[in-house]
Amino acid sequence: MSRADWRKSSRSGNTGQCVELAQNLPDVSAIRDSKAPEQGALVFTKPQLSAFLTNVKAGLLDR
Structure with missing residues (x-):
């Protein structure tokens, strides 16, 4: 992770509730988590990330 180039969404506000x-x-x-980067990261293959984001956008992971 030392070579990771972390970016926040342009939609992130100043609330501190962001992911990178x-x-x-x-x-x-x-x-x-942008407010606790020392806690590590979730690592996905490119296809896994695509599937994860598709499910998030579709609301399939909402409670």
């Missing part, structure tokens, strides 16, 4: 995404890593992407 790193897509510059070979073969994987990573997501972490």
